[in-house]
Amino acid sequence: xxxxxxxxxxxxxxxxxxxxxxxxxxxxxxxxxxxxxxxxxxxxxxxxxxxxxxxxxxxxxxxxxxxxxxxxxxxxxxxxxxxxxxxxxxxxxxxxxxxxxxxxxxxxxxxxxxxxxxxxxxxxxxxxxxxxxxxxxxxxxxxxxxxxxxxxxxxxxxxxxxxxxxxxxxxxxxxxxxxxxxxxxxxxxxxxxxxxxxxxxxxxxxxxxxxxxxxxxxxxxxxxxxxxxxxxxxxxxxxxxxxxxxxxxxxxxxxxxxxxxxxxxxxxxxxxxxxxxxxxxxxxxxxxxxxxxxxxxxxxxxxxxxxxxxxxxxxxxxxxxxxxxxxxxxxxxxxxxxxxxxxxxxxxxxxxxxxxxxxxxxxxxxxxxxxxxxxxxxxxxxxxxxxxxxxxxxxxxxxxxxxxxxxxxxxxxxxxxxxxxxxxxxxxx
Amino acid sequence: xxxxxxxxxxxxxxxxxxxxxxxxxxxxxxxxxxxxxxxxxxxxxxxxxxxxxxxxxxxxxxxxxxxxxxxxxxxxxxxxxxxxxxxxxxxxxxxxxxxxxxxxxxxxxxxxxxxxxxxxxxxxxxxxxxxxxxxxxxxxxxxxxxxxxxxxxxxxxxxxxxxxxxxxxxxxxxxxxxxxxxxxxxxxxxxxxxxxxxxxxxxxxxxxxxxxxxxxxxxxxxxxxxxxxxxxxxxxxxxxxxxxxxxxxxxxxxxxxxxxxxxxxxxxxxxxxxxxxxxxxxxxxxxxxxxxxxxxxxxxxxxxxxxxxxxxxxxxxxxxxxxxxxxxxxxxxxxxxxxxxxxxxxxxxxxxxxxxxxxxxxxxxxxxxxxxxxxxxxxxxxxxxxxxxxxxxxxxxxxxxxxxxxxxxxxxxxxxxxxxxxxxxxxxx
Numbered sequence: 001x002x003x004x005x006x007x008x009x010x011x012x013x014x015x016x017x018x019x020x021x022x023x024x025x026x027x028x029x030x031x032x033x034x035x036x037x038x039x040x041x042x043x044x045x046x047x048x049x050x051x052x053x054x055x056x057x058x059x060x061x062x063x064x065x066x067x068x069x070x071x072x073x074x075x076x077x078x079x080x081x082x083x084x085x086x087x088x089x090x091x092x093x094x095x096x097x098x099x100x101x102x103x104x105x106x107x108x109x110x111x112x113x114x115x116x117x118x119x120x121x122x123x124x125x126x127x128x129x130x131x132x133x134x135x136x137x138x139x140x141x142x143x144x145x146x147x148x149x150x151x152x153x154x155x156x157x158x159x160x161x162x163x164x165x166x167x168x169x170x171x172x173x174x175x176x177x178x179x180x181x182x183x184x185x186x187x188x189x190x191x192x193x194x195x196x197x198x199x200x201x202x203x204x205x206x207x208x209x210x211x212x213x214x215x216x217x218x219x220x221x222x223x224x225x226x227x228x229x230x231x232x233x234x235x236x237x238x239x240x241x242x243x244x245x246x247x248x249x250x251x252x253x254x255x256x257x258x259x260x261x262x263x264x265x266x267x268x269x270x271x272x273x274x275x276x277x278x279x280x281x282x283x284x285x286x287x288x289x290x291x292x293x294x295x296x297x298x299x300x301x302x303x304x305x306x307x308x309x310x311x312x313x314x315x316x317x318x319x320x321x322x323x324x325x326x327x328x329x330x331x332x333x334x335x336x337x338x339x340x341x342x343x344x345x346x347x348x349x350x351x352x353x354x355x356x357x358x359x360x361x362x363x364x365x366x367x368x369x370x371x372x373x374x375x376x377x378x379x380x381x382x383x384x385x386x387x388x389x390x391x392x393x394x395x396x397x398x399x400x401x402x403x404x405x406x407x408x409x410x411x412x413x414x415x416x417x418x419x420x421x422x423x424x425x426x427x428x429x
Numbered sequence: 430x431x432x433x434x435x436x437x438x439x440x441x442x443x444x445x446x447x448x449x450x451x452x453x454x455x456x457x458x459x460x461x462x463x464x465x466x467x468x469x470x471x472x473x474x475x476x477x478x479x480x481x482x483x484x485x486x487x488x489x490x491x492x493x494x495x496x497x498x499x500x501x502x503x504x505x506x507x508x509x510x511x512x513x514x515x516x517x518x519x520x521x522x523x524x525x526x527x528x529x530x531x532x533x534x535x536x537x538x539x540x541x542x543x544x545x546x547x548x549x550x551x552x553x554x555x556x557x558x559x560x561x562x563x564x565x566x567x568x569x570x571x572x573x574x575x576x577x578x579x580x581x582x583x584x585x586x587x588x589x590x591x592x593x594x595x596x597x598x599x600x601x602x603x604x605x606x607x608x609x610x611x612x613x614x615x616x617x618x619x620x621x622x623x624x625x626x627x628x629x630x631x632x633x634x635x636x637x638x639x640x641x642x643x644x645x646x647x648x649x650x651x652x653x654x655x656x657x658x659x660x661x662x663x664x665x666x667x668x669x670x671x672x673x674x675x676x677x678x679x680x681x682x683x684x685x686x687x688x689x690x691x692x693x694x695x696x697x698x699x700x701x702x703x704x705x706x707x708x709x710x711x712x713x714x715x716x717x718x719x720x721x722x723x724x725x726x727x728x729x730x731x732x733x734x735x736x737x738x739x740x741x742x743x744x745x746x747x748x749x750x751x752x753x754x755x756x757x758x759x760x761x762x763x764x765x766x767x768x769x770x771x772x773x774x775x776x777x778x779x780x781x782x783x784x785x786x787x788x789x790x791x792x793x794x795x796x797x798x799x800x801x802x803x804x805x806x807x808x809x810x811x812x813x814x815x816x817x818x819x820x821x822x823x824x825x826x827x828x829x830x831x832x833x834x835x836x837x838x839x840x841x842x843x844x845x846x847x848x849x850x851x852x853x854x855x856x857x858x
Contacts, residue, residue: 003508004537007511093440093443095787098436105749351534355528358524362524
């Protein structure tokens with residue numbers, strides 16, 4: 001019996017270790033959200049500066065310099081948080097660490113990007129694409145943290161967080177694309193199509209966010225939405241989208257568009273903040289619960305050993321294992337109470353409860369993960385296209401997007417179709 | 430750049446740690462296969478002994494005693510292997526440890542089961558059910574080891590192993606049910622239905638096994654199948670299944686049935702053995718490969734530091750990150766060579782290759798896991814029925830089986846239907 005108790009304890013300790021790792025990922029996700037926000041502001045100011053210069057206005061050098069300093073503070077913080085992952089690498093962490101390594105390459109290249117912007121060597125299109133690539137590498141870290149979360153009570157808010165951040169990033173790309181379109185003074189059909197893509201992607205992400213957010217967070221989100229200039233943004237979106245191809249746009253609207261998009265994004269930031277704070281608290285609460293359960297089991301173990309009676313009589317030992325079939329088993333609804341009252345329960349009861357609780361958690365996680373799969377399918381289809389067609393990532397993305405537009409399907413449906421043909425698309429030798 | 434290299438190294442080390450844990454699970458799976466075989470023989474002999482006594486023949490006490498000693502040797506071995514898991518618990522291991530804890534409860538109860546058999550306190554039906562419950566708790570350990578495997582080259586043979594073991598266990602239950610039916614001298618419709626279930630489950634498992642086995646193993650399996658008395662088994666199966674309900678059966682056929690079923694199972698054992706040996710070798714090879722990659726990265730890291738040049742000039746640093754978009758990216762087919770030639774490659778190349786390799790592995794694992802999902806769906810549906818209807822496990826299984834028979838559907842389809850109604854079946858308060 002004691003030896004089952006040892007394994008039960010080891011299982012609980014493994015759970016605690018996993019929660020500690022997850023708490024580290026959550027701390028990193030919190031810093032990532034802050035850093036991405038700063039990078040989005042920096043991209044916005046850089047863009048605006050280039051646009052204003054093109055309209056003959058003074059560039060925003062002082063503001064931009066202040067912003068890069070703000071960004072750099074969060075880069076430092078992010079480097080600290082990510083270093084903590086190295087010191088305690090855990091199995092299953094290979095993918096997260098590999099994402100961090102890639103994001104670091106991006107942050108390493110930030111100085112170069114800034115110097116190119118300062119030298120006016122980049123147009124708004126390349127500039128936006130480079131920042132988007134860097135931000136995508138950071139978002140992938142949050143995605144990975146969510147993908148490996150083993151506790152449903154933490155996976156749920158992590159999925160909400162990733163989708164809020166991704167939705168906000170689509171909003172940032174919409175801001176850049178719309179501002180450039182206004183500034184170009186002329187409507188272009190493919191730019192309109194790109195804007196529609198970004199708006200739809202944004203809406204899908206925010207829908208997922210809303211369906212995964214807690215009631216309290218949802219209320220906070222709705223309050224902040226009232227502060228967003230959504231009416232103004234709709235009006236300007238109509239100007240951009242409803243004009244016929246080749247029609248004229250008023251370049252000075254670029255500033256108004258930029259300001260209202262920025263305000264929308266800024267109002268999303270406190271929601272991210274509240275969500276990441278909730279995640280940190282929730283992770284702490286989960287760890288405390290498991291730690292208390294471990295303590296209870298340890299007491300029971302030492303109690304058993306102290307009592308000396310130890311093994312019990314042979315006719316009694318293990319009778320529960322086979323007789324349990326005839327008694328009512330521990331039901332799932334008793335599981336949430338955890339090991340409370342554990343001292344009165346038999347080890348067999350504890351083992352069965354633990355098994356059922358873990359199984360229920362695994363099942364819930366599998367269901368929750370379905371929402372992460374859409375992104376994975378698209379990433380995988382892109383990988384296949386890159387390998388087979390020798391495309392780079394943006395070109396593979398564009399191919400999928402055009403396939404989707406031509407067939408009037410969603411990206412994820414096209415991705416599934418591509419993957420289903422993978423045997424035809426095997427890498428060329 | 431160095432710092433990306435640190436994360437790459439940490440990712441590789443995490444991969445190695447995970448492989449080491451997996452190698453432990455594989456060692457445990459190997460002992461489990463051997464132990465289950467002994468328990469199946471013990472169940473067979475116990476059953477035969479009870480049946481022979483009921484036919485007025487001498488029970489097989491000496492043989493049975495010899496067998497229990499053989500079983501006990503493997504129990505010892507299994508306890509040793511499982512203890513190794515406790516000493517190095519890893520995150521994500523909670524479920525595996527919890528399964529081991531449950532199996533230990535079963536092994537703990539084995540002495541009680543044997544004493545009941547010796548006291549003739551159990552009929553063949555209860556005796557078979559008790560052994561089946563114990564064996565199921567051990568099979569769950571192998572299933573869990575497969576479910577958490579993060580390397581596709583190990584997951585594939587683990588899925589094959591689990592299905593081979595599960596198929597053999599269904600064969601063992603068919604042996605017991607058929608022997609009891611012959612001995613009862615009279616055909617019973619519900620026993621016939623039970624036999625058909627067992628035969629179908631067996632075939633499904635062996636089909637999955639065959640589709641996941643390597644070419645070499647498949648050949649070995651086909652050779653061993655030629656040694657199985659499949660013709661004799663078919664003939665006896667027809668006697669059991671084609672007789673009308675209520676018709677007479679010849680009790681003395683029980684022995685012939687038993688012998689030919691036993692021989693079929695014994696011929697499966699060397700295949701299990703070859704497969705587990707392959708798994709052990711494959712795990713060793715995977716670990717050696719990753720260890721060599723780690724060594725290469727470590728050399729590169731110390732080389733970089735030694736060269737002193739360190740950070741490089743600012744205009745060069747990170748240019749690859751943004752420019753990669755215009756160059757052809759590292760393609761998936763270059764991934765299998767791993768980090769060979771890593772010294773000539775840039776850190777960015779290494780980071781991207783590692784990311785793509787991990788992503789490809791994760792995608793392959795997800796596909797492979799689909800074959801494990803059938804079992805999970807059935808287990809989850811059973812859990813739901815147990816919680817809602819206050820059923821025990823065998824009753825929940827029977828409910829699902831009857832639903833499937835009545836609707837002429839597969840168990841897994843019925844399980845999916847049950848789960849899709851889970852909101853209606855929420856646990857009663």
